[in-house]
Amino acid sequence: MANPNNQEYESLTQGAGIAPLGPRTIIILRGNDRATFLHNLCTNDVRALSPGQGCEAFFTDVKGRVLAHATLFVAEHEIYLDTVPGQAEKISAHLDRYLIREDVQIEDGSGDFSAWIVAGARVPETLGEFSEGTLPKGLGEHHEMLFSGTHLRVCQVDWAGPPSYLLWARQSESAWISTLEARGITRCSEETWETRRVECGWPCYGQDIDERALPQEIGRDARAISFTKGCYLGQETVARLDALGHVNRILRGVKFTNFNEAPPAGTKFVVSGKEVGQATSVVYSPKLNAYLALSFVRSGADTPGIVLESEHGSAEVVSFPG
Numbered sequence: 001m002a003n004p005n006n007q008e009y010e011s012l013t014q015g016a017g018i019a020p021l022g023p024r025t026i027i028i029l030r031g032n033d034r035a036t037f038l039h040n041l042c043t044n045d046v047r048a049l050s051p052g053q054g055c056e057a058f059f060t061d062v063k064g065r066v067l068a069h070a071t072l073f074v075a076e077h078e079i080y081l082d083t084v085p086g087q088a089e090k091i092s093a094h095l096d097r098y099l100i101r102e103d104v105q106i107e108d109g110s111g112d113f114s115a116w117i118v119a120g121a122r123v124p125e126t127l128g129e130f131s132e133g134t135l136p137k138g139l140g141e142h143h144e145m146l147f148s149g150t151h152l153r154v155c156q157v158d159w160a161g162p163p164s165y166l167l168w169a170r171q172s173e174s175a176w177i178s179t180l181e182a183r184g185i186t187r188c189s190e191e192t193w194e195t196r197r198v199e200c201g202w203p204c205y206g207q208d209i210d211e212r213a214l215p216q217e218i219g220r221d222a223r224a225i226s227f228t229k230g231c232y233l234g235q236e237t238v239a240r241l242d243a244l245g246h247v248n249r250i251l252r253g254v255k256f257t258n259f260n261e262a263p264p265a266g267t268k269f270v271v272s273g274k275e276v277g278q279a280t281s282v283v284y285s286p287k288l289n290a291y292l293a294l295s296f297v298r299s300g301a302d303t304p305g306i307v308l309e310s311e312h313g314s315a316e317v318v319s320f321p322g
Contacts, residue, residue, distance in 0.1 A: 003284040011186035012119050012160060012196055016126040018167075018177070018185050019193035021115040025087040026168070027095075028109045029079045033102035038072065038079060041098060041233050043215055045226040049074040054140035054155060056224040058215045059094065064237025066213045067094055069205045069224075071166075073142045073155055080153075082115070082166070084205050098233070114174075116167045117193055118185065119160035126185055127154075127165070135165070139223075142166075150176040158223075160196040161322040198283045198294055200322030203251060207265075208280040208294050214238075216247045217296065249296045253320045254279065256291040258313040263291060269301075269308040269315060276301040276308060287321040 011017035039046040044057035054073040070083040142155035155166040269277040279293035
């Protein structure tokens with residue numbers, strides 16, 4: 001992967017930048033039972049959310065393995081499920097499998113919206129200068145706002161570090177982006193967004209997570225798992241791991257210490273000749289001035305400061321620098 005553009009990176013961290021997220025999977029649920037239905041199929045407490053609130057959650061199978069990692073946004077008459085592209089058929093089929101007599105309608109809205117991430121220290125003041133309405137103030141909060149005549153759904157997230165906002169717009173509407181740029185928000189590439197994603201430890205399903213993963217292995221417990229909500233599909237495994245107090249591996253940041261070219265995803269890490277992890281995403285991190293990988297690292301080798309070895313040189317387990 002190419003190194004991020006310096007100006008774009010500065011904008012997405014210290015200034016105000018906007019980057020495309022590509023064709024997201026967006027599933028819309030309607031009907032009187034939509035909240036209870038989703039509550040029974042994911043790891044977070046959906047029923048506790050009011051319109052305008054949201055949460056991160058894992059959808060698991062009966063064995064507690066992760067089928068999807070999504071963010072849910074509760075609106076007045078709908079719940080929006082947002083995740084990486086290409087997941088609509090899989091998630092819809094999973095939901096439909098458990099839909100019996102509930103009043104729930106499931107719609108694939110993926111083709112209707114474009115999605116963007118807006119981030120940087122100056123984003124709140126810059127967006128606030130020309131938006132009609134108040135920006136969401138809490139993680140997961142969201143509402144529709146009018147930007148230069150375009151209705152956008154603005155959602156506060158932490159994907160590129162605080163402050164970050166997810167913006168959805170209708171695919172047919174794009175003039176608002178030029179307005180943002182004219183007001184000082186820098187258009188950034190997907191490569192720059194990928195750098196911030198990895199620096200902030202935001203995992204990508206299908207790249208960093210697959211169906212072998214267990215929820216607690218992702219290291220998002222405080223954001224994505226309720227341990228008090230009661231029964232849901234896969235809950236027994238999550239509760240058992242909570243009782244044990246640890247998992248056998250966990251998603252960590254791993255910094256390469258002596259390599260001048262980008263190591264590939266799939267690079268294996270070893271300690272004393274024993275494999276302890278494998279890189280899933282690799283970027284050049286300007287904050288660390290080094291290549292940084294996301295990797296599941298075995299318990300016992302996952303403490304920040306521990307040195308791992310690879311065919312591309314030594315590497316160190318680090319806290320996410322985002």
